[in-house]
Amino acid sequence: MSVTKNENFISIIGFIIIFTAVIGFFTFMNPNFLTAKYFLTMFKNVTIIAIASIGLTFVIAVNHTDLSFYLTAGFSAMFMSWLISKNFSVPAAVITALIGSVVFGFTTGFAIGVARLPDIISTIAIGVIAYGCSYLFSNGQKIYVNKSNISFLNDGNILGIPTPIFFLLLFYIIFFILMEKTKYGTYIFAAGSNRIAARLSGINTNAVIIFSYILCTVFSSFAGMISTASRGNGDVATTANFLMPCFTAVFIGSAVFKRPNLLGTFLGAFFVRMMIDGVLLLGIPYYVGDLVTSILLIISLLISKLNTFGSFKRIRLVAAVNTKGGVAK
Amino acid sequence: MQALDNVELMVKEGEVHALLGMNGAGKSTLVKILSGVYTKDSGRIFIDGKEVFINHAQDAMDCGVATVYQHPQLVYTFTGYENISLGEESRSFVINRDIMRKTAQELAKEYRINIDVTKMVGDMRPVERELICILNALSKKSKILILDEPTSILTEKEIEILFDVIRELKTKGVSIIFVTHRLDEVNQICDKITVFRDGKNIQSLEVGKGLDSSYIAELMLGRKLEKFYPPKSTDQPSEVVLATHGLSLERRFVDISLSARKNEILGVFGLVGSGIDELSKVLFGAVKPSEGTIILNGEGKKFRSPNDxxxxxxxxxxxxxxxxxxxxxxxxxxxxxxxKMNKVTYKIFGLINAGAKKKDALKMVEDLSIATPTVKKVVAELSGGNQQKVVVAKGLYTDANVYVFCEPTVGVDVGAKYSIYEIMRQLSKTSAVILISSDIEEIYGMADRVMVINQGKMKVETKTNEITMNTILVHAVSNA
Structure with a gap:
């Protein structure tokens, strides 16, 4: 079950070609696009989307969806800003706010895994609850944070690597291994593809679902905090633009590698952000970026769907042979 | 193999005609052809002496053939009368509920069906839902009613209500094809029976003073058991490994007490819907029993989950x-x-040892001779028999002391079937094996001891060599 198996060869090559073509196009339109300075800025932007998408990849892998994470992330960012404005130390504020996001993630996971509420509606509701709660900290205002306190999250270095990129690499390596190389990864994909069979194989599917939702809120919240650090103020709107790019990143990855996976999500995040920034660089209004993202999402969903249709066909064929008394080969 | 082969069925006006047969005998296939779900390959259908062509559900409706399935296909959030006139709403753009309700009530009165049609179908009892379905058929002027195992989910009282309605329908000239497993019902309500077996019709009989159950059972079973099963156990059974006392699950089964030992396969026979599938889930902790205890190696246990x-x-x-x-x-x-992934993971962080996983899987593939080019192939692409072997392999990999097999050979080809039987026999030497099945030959061929479950109740428990296949079947289908 390696993500880079031969079967995916064609779609990977296809992705690389499109990727290169897009870079080529933007560079042709504006030579600044390929400069090191610009690329570094873009990479920081990628970081935020990429980190925010880690948990979502898990939620999609267990065959659910989350429309609350970007609002929960806003809540955590506001919570952290508020704590810092009340003179909490940065680590304490970050950790406390992340615990807040765990509570949201657990609630969502419990509602969907154990209580079996429909995921789309419940996560919309829980998201709006988080959105409402985040205003409690500020009465609807932005909270300005002392930038020198928190700038480490955005501008600092760890082992000579910019902090956000350090975290990006750290998280992606750990959770890529978790998803692809540990039994927990197997549990997640098994629960996502056949929940009953997974449960009858002794897998605690409820725990798997809750775990995925917690990851989703925690990572999007952490991304929200980095975003706050780069802006210098806690604003409910900080994370409002996470939703579409994150979904697009996950589904581009899933279209390229035929199933949700973190390598794909990372490339997807990079691609999405590159499209948005490229469009901005061409002097096209920012809202066109949203438009481009959403079109990308639909296209990648379509490709994923075609992939599964393909396998459905195969399964049907096999089933038909079986019922007609075909002899096992 | 053909699901139906040259079958004949003649139903007179105002007759209740029972269609009997084991699972897979072709009853359902015939019902589906008559109701337009399947299309026949050859043969002809006549109604009132005129040939009719039923290719779609609509054709069946036009011919006046209506089918009431076990789980009626109704809109649960609509009221009874709305369901009765479903598909037959008046032509005007606005629906007049008063008229709809009155029409439904008059129809019910005409056929002496006592039912409150203003109730929501979701709030109705199973028998009421079936009656709504029947009324829907009658509102479309259906003259032939197919009832597909209508009594299997009803209580005895509810069955009486249904039978009264059927008797009334008879007097009004409606013909009824009554699909069932249950012989006692045949005696109560039917005029004639036709027995199907392996896609052929075996015999049609008038229901006179009463039927000889064992004769009918013989008709349903047919041929004697082939020499197909591995030899039975000759060793002395061990101490009881797994036992249950008074195990019950609400509305499914009551007071099941069984005991499983090594060196002995315990067969639990019951028809589809008799509660055997649920029993298997309860033994495995997937469903919590409403009463009773499970005793493992002399110790009372409560399983919280399959994992447990x-x-x-x-x-x-x-x-x-x-x-x-x-x-x-x-x-x-x-x-x-x-x-049992722990067998192939390192102690830290649940990391999988890919080499060990492959090696273990390969060994299983070899031991059970699962036909797959590599262990990386996805299971959906294997044949039914090999898929089932993978599931069995998953079980063997857990090194369990008790194996419960529920319908292990459905949709499995003959070769794989035999090897699954051999695996079970082999397993029974080291573990307790319980075979739960609605395939009576399988039970008779494999089990050393057999018990029968009939409508959720335990009927008989005995050594297999002290009972005949017919007797087992009679226990499973009659109310004795």
């Missing part, structure tokens, strides 16, 4: 392998090791 049961050394090969048995888009090796 696996830890205690129980494994279930579930009845529906596609939805319960395997994860279709995962590889053979992942499926085989899934229930």
């Amino acid at each position: 049961a696996i830890k205690n050394g129980i494994f279930l090969v579930p009845g529906d392998r596609q939805t319960e048995g395997y994860v279709g888009d995962q590889s053979v090796e992942n499926n085989i090791t899934m229930a």
Whole structure:
């Protein structure tokens, strides 16, 4: 079950070609696009989307969806800003706010895994609850944070690597291994593809679902905090633009590698952000970026769907042979 | 193989005609052809002497043939009268509910069906839902009514209500094809029976003073048992490994007490819907019993989940392998090791030892001779028999002390079937094996001891060599 198996060869090559073509196009339109300075800025932007998408990849892998994470992330960012404005130390504020996001993630996971509420509606509701709660900290205002306190999250270095990129690499390596190389990864994909069979194989599917939702809120919240650090103020709107790019990143990855996976999500995040920034660089209004993202999402969903249709066909064929008394080969 | 082969069925006006047969005898196929779900390959259908052509559900309706299934297809959030006139709403754009309700009530009165049609179907009892379905058919002027195992989910009182309605319908000249397993009902309500077996009609009989149950059972079973099963156990059975006392699950089964030993396969026979599938789930901790205890090695246990049961050394090969048995888009090796991944993970962080996983899976593939090019192949692409072997392999990999097999050979080709039987026999030497099945030949051929469950109740428990296949069947189908 390696993500880079031969079967995916064609779609990977296809992705690389499109990727290169897009870079080529933007560079042709504006030579600044390929400069090191610009690329570094873009990479920081990628970081935020990429980190925010880690948990979502898990939620999609267990065959659910989350429309609350970007609002929960806003809540955590506001919570952290508020704590810092009340003179909490940065680590304490970050950790406390992340615990807040765990509570949201657990609630969502419990509602969907154990209580079996429909995921789309419940996560919309829980998201709006988080959105409402985040205003409690500020009465609807932005909270300005002392930038020198928190700038480490955005501008600092760890082992000579910019902090956000350090975290990006750290998280992606750990959770890529978790998803692809540990039994927990197997549990997640098994629960996502056949929940009953997974449960009858002794897998605690409820725990798997809750775990995925917690990851989703925690990572999007952490991304929200980095975003706050780069802006210098806690604003409910900080994370409002996470939703579409994150979904697009996950589904581009899933279209390229035929199933949700973190390598794909990372490339997807990079691609999405590159499209948005490229469009901005061409002097096209920012809202066109949203438009481009959403079109990308639909296209990648379509490709994923075609992939599964393909396998459905195969399964049907096999089933038909079986019922007609075909002899096992 | 043909599902139906040259069958003949003649039903007179105002007759209740029972269609009997074991699972897979072709009853359902005929029903589906008559109701337009399937299209026949050859043969002809006549109604009132005129040939009719039923290719779609609409054709059947036009010919006046209506089918009431076990789980009636109704809109649960609509009222009874709305369901009765479903598809037959008045032509005007605005629906007049008063007229709809009155029409429905008059129809019910005409056929002396006592039912409150203003109730929501979701709030109705199962028998009321069936009556609504019948009324819907009558509102379309259906003259032929097919009832597909209508009594299997009804209580005895509810069955009486249904039978009264059927008697009334008879006097009004409606012909009824009554599909069933249950012989006692045949005696009560039917005028004639036709027995199907292996897609052929075996015999049609008038129901006179009463039927000889064992004769009918013989008709349903037909040929004697072939020499197909591995030899039975000759060793002395061990101490009881798994026992249950008064195990019950609300509305499914009551007071089941069984005991499973090594060196002996316990067969639990019951028809589809008799509660055997639920019993297997309860033994495995997937469903909590409403009463009763499970005793493992002399110790009372309460399993909180299948995970808990696996830890205690129980494994279930579930009845529906596609939805319960395997994860279709995962590889053979992942499926085989899934229930006991700790055997192939390092101590830290649950990291998988890919080499060990492959090696273990390969060994299983070899031991059970699962036909797959590699262990990386996804299970959905294997044949039914090999898929089932993967599920069995998953169980063997847990090294359980108790194996419960529920319908292990449905949709499995003959070769794989035999090797699954051999595996079970082999397993029974080291573990307790319980075979739960609605396939009577399988039970008779495999089990050393057999018990019968009839409508959720335990009927008989005996050594297999002290009972005949016919007697087992009679216990499973009659109300004795």
